[in-house]
Amino acid sequence: MNKISIYFRESYKELTEKVTWPNWLQLQQSTMIVLAATLLITAVVAIMDLISATGLKFIYKIF
Template sequence: MNKITTYFRESYKELMEKVTWPSWAQLQQSTVIVLVATLLITALVWVMDLASSSVLRFAYSLF
């Protein structure tokens, strides 16, 4: 039981003293970066899906 108490005590201490939290501006900037990256990756996957669908439709039309 002592190990569990020590674990929680040290975890709390680390959270309060060693963790640095981003400022509001940094948080907004990171959020915008993640949203833009998500949109770009989504568009890339959509284009790849469209291309593979077209290639497969063409291949199926040959048979």
């Protein structure tokens, strides 16, 4: 039981004293980067899906 309390005490100390948290501007910038990357990857996957679906429909029509 002592190890568990030491773990929580040290975890709390690390979170409050050693971790550097981003300020509001950094948080907004990081969020925009993640949002842009998500939209870009979503668009790429959608285009790949459209191309493969069209290609498969063409192949199925042949046979």
